[in-house]
Amino acid sequence: MSTPARLHATLWLAVSLLTGPATAAAQVPPGRPAASSPAAAPTPPAAVDTETFVNDVADAYWWGDFAALQTLYERAVAPGARATSGDHLMLPFRRGLRRIEDRSRLREEEYTLQLERLTAQWLREHPDSTLAQGLYARALVARAWAARGGGYANTVPPQAWADFRRLQEQAVQHLVRNAAVALRHSFGYQTLAMAGRGLSWPAADVWKVAQEGLRKNPDDDGLRLTAMIAHLPKWGGDTVMLDRMIRAAAASAPAPRGDEVYALLYSQAAEDEFDHALFQDSAAEWPRMRQGLRDRLARHPGDAVSRNRLAYFACLAKDREAYLAIIGSLGDKPDLDAWGPNPSRVVADCKRWAAQS
């Protein structure tokens, strides 16, 4: 049995034995609101400004301030923690980390080696910190990708492949060996799923890892997104298994977020692979996506990205009514990042199409 396969086979026993029970929120059956009794429900924390939070996380990591990072992490894992974008706070937390981990214009292997050494020091100083455990594993994964480089697989030298695999295996082993702390929250599961993807685990198993993490925090959409990517055709999946996974993710999301999760995952699938051909090349169903995006906007009216995505997908789906209903709210300057490749042209074409009919 190859090393990745061996790791894979032993993973489940280790994770399920070591990670303990799910959080109270996670024990709520799917399809029910997380708080069964309004009187008993704690007041959720106020939404945190998304960009400020991303910047604060990146700033703390950039300057090597673990105490500040730990404080931000504790806010991110607090029950009901939300950003003003509507995302669970764990998403902008990871975005802040990625801003430091993914640095272009660097000699990446040396840079990420320093990340590993820094996070290893934090781990020695704070072995009981779930954040410290997770950051170290993330640094190993960052190193693995730095070794591999961003080119096509056939451009990666054999030794770089070996390093890539070795470092990801090290990340998995670290998380599993320290699961009682490292996998206490959903945070580390995403790294585990990422490393699993890198080690070519079957997409279904990456999804299992994500589901384990979702038991700890059912709102951590970062796990669903990581699992979704593993099912994309370009990473060895196909549209049928992708659709099955997305539907399962939507079905298991806490109500009333099912359709929102469906829309989120297909929206990301478009960004990662299908682009403007989402409705031709995948099994995405526009009515359900539309409902999901509308649900999201009803709950988080300030989410400009979802507002733009709704207009963009309505145009792709040739749903004039939905397009006209949302486009006016975007003002003069749509968020071009939400309109796929060649966005200026897409915005103009959509405008012309809507005017013609």
Added chain:
Amino acid sequence: MRKDHGTGPRRWWRAIRRWCCAVGVGAAWGLGAGCAAASSAGSGPGGAATETEIAASTASVLRAFTDVFTAPADLPLQPAMRQEAQRIGQAHVEQMRTWVAGWPAQIRAALPAGAVLSRAHLDQAMWSRFYNEITAWRLAAGAPGSGTVVAQADTLPMHACRDLTHLGPWSELLVLAQALPPERRAQAMQAELQVLQRWGRWPAPPPIPPVSLDDQTRSLFADPPEKSPPMAPALAAVLFTTQPAPLSPRQRCLARQWRLQAALAAGLPKDAVWAAFVYASSPKADAWSAAPAGTAADEGDYPTLARRFVVVGTVLVEVQVDAQGRILGSRIANRSLTAMEQAGVRPLAFETLLDEASLKRAARVAQAPPPAADLKNGVALRRLELVWRLD
């Protein structure tokens, strides 16, 4: 992410320029035509500075000290630290009032017999002394065992430099002190207060370290060994970049901290490391601007500040060349410089102003292949004595 030094240096340069124009040293400092026009106005008979001009010059330097010892309102300090800074700073400025008032007489006394103290000369000498005393202060604070902030730098966390949002030695000291654990912080501030109270009566400053902190840690920095402390991403990103750029003041602070801790971890001689660190940490005249020290287009390779403060003399550069005469590296081996109106005092704030320009000048000197006998491990050392003068 917080931006490096958005307003600090600009504030300083604006202030210096304002003072220059107000007191009329613009022409001498090359700070623009408006200043030049002002410089000729108001002097007494024979170009001698009037009492009003002397008072104005004294007041402008005192304002500079007040600015130095006033923590900017947006410097991220905790309330208790700000209060402590304000108390110490204000008391010190009061102390400086008497001290600075004596400078014009001392400057006049240092003139050759019969020479007239002109307004331009007075101002340049006053500013020169201002910079020199600031450098001397931080060198004094770095005395081994003093317990000051700089003497405790090996215990600072790596993120200590993050809040350094303003230039200036007092702001830096406060920000770094704040990063110390509370009990050490109190001790450090007490030690700093004692150094301030002995202003101008410190022991003779330490000599320039024979090997700079950068040179001592060059190989550690280029390829950090296993036992060196990890780098914060803010430092690793500038070190391992494919597009090198000058370090920002915060990154320079971070790099200095890392070099100190790495050198100590590598077991380099402690005294030499500390001496080099303290020297590198004391602000020289070019530390008051965030921009890299440069030269104006019409000044050749003579750095602008060195020209303004009439820094002249020789710099000895040691160059390593290979068998083909290609330059592999270089370092400053010695300096013998004077700056204007130091009246026998070592030009502490100015003695490194020609370093970078000297290294650049040395790099332009074509090297013939050395004789085989001069080569040791394929490398020969050559010494170039570079003369800097303003005729």
